């Protein structure tokens with residue numbers, strides 16, 4: 222299969238790289254914008270660049286739309302689509318029905334991923350679920366999760382945001398380790414990366430145990446962990462996180 226990409230940005234570049242590094246690579250046809258990214262991707266086997274956006278949709282029935290939300294309308298006006306086209310749109314916060322109207326008569330699926338898509342172990346999210354797409358990405362080694370409602374799909378986008386928020390917290394914690402112990406910042410980040418990996422392992426291996434119960438299995442009374450859990454709870458450390466998630470979810474729900 223040959224997959225087209227209209228709008229090669231950081232995310233679509235990561236997706237192409239991730240798929241091409243996998244055991245199940247595809248052929249790709251890229252739109253010519255973002256010259257430096259396209260140039261880098263052309264060094265990979267099976268990647269070509271088209272003369273213009275219409276040439277991408279003429280050559281590929283499956284096309285990832287990577288342009289920014291504000292540029293969707295202009296893109297839609299430039300290309301002629303058929304009912305055989307399947308567009309996979311990674312624009313955050315643009316509803317399926319808006320995309321369907323913009324890109325009529327093509328079929329549209331919304332997709333979310335992060336720049337980690339370049340590396341093994343990354344996941345992609347879809348709405349609505351699509352068996353062929355799920356197979357395509359799971360063959361390429363991705364975790365695949367689909368959602369039955371669009372609000373739940375928006376949560377997958379926010380899970381990508383949450384990851385960025387964690388990374389900023391990790392920076393502050395690593396800096397504290399480095400300042401207090403003299404270890405390099407790189408070693409401190411490595412240490413915290415291992416710890417994060419272990420929480421992911423616990424969450425996956427012990428799915429029927431609530432995260433807060435797992436936390437208290439580590440932080441039994443009298444431990445250093447328990448002191449930290451109490452300190453953070455007392456200051457409602459989770460509150461700003463929950464507040465911004467709710468605010469963004471409300472905003473997404475009320476989008477036209």
Ligand SMILES: O=C(O)[C@@H]1CCC=N1
Pocket residue numbers: 313378379381382
């Ligand atoms: O924050 C954003 O709008 C995009 C979507 C998910 C991550 N970044």
